[in-house]
Amino acid sequence: MQKHFKPNFSGKSTYTCRICDHRTRETGLGEQDVELCAACYDLCGYENSMSDDGVEQLRPMKPEVQALIREVYARGNGDAGWAERFKELLAPV
Numbered sequence: 001m002q003k004h005f006k007p008n009f010s011g012k013s014t015y016t017c018r019i020c021d022h023r024t025r026e027t028g029l030g031e032q033d034v035e036l037c038a039a040c041y042d043l044c045g046y047e048n049s050m051s052d053d054g055v056e057q058l059r060p061m062k063p064e065v066q067a068l069i070r071e072v073y074a075r076g077n078g079d080a081g082w083a084e085r086f087k088e089l090l091a092p093v
């Protein structure tokens with residue numbers, strides 16, 4: 001039997017993040033359009049600025065990046081490869 005699907009009160013349904021497999025819903029960042037959860041969406045933004053501006057420019061944001069990776073990790077499916085993608089930033093200086 002198929003489960004009846006109820007949209008949440010905002011009328012938006014849940015979807016699965018294509019990076020970390022987390023079942024999530026739009027929080028207003030536009031992350032549903034790119035099929036990312038809010039944490040992966042932010043991390044993608046940081047990854048872009050790291051490749052555009054270099055790792056040194058992103059260094060002040062390291063605690064924020066670490067917090068987001070921890071958030072992904074805390075869901076129990078590993079870090080979805082984020083630690084590897086930010087290894088240059090996360091490495092001790």
Ligand SMILES: [Zn+2]
Pocket residue numbers: 017018019020021022036037038039040041072
């Ligand atoms: Zn995600």
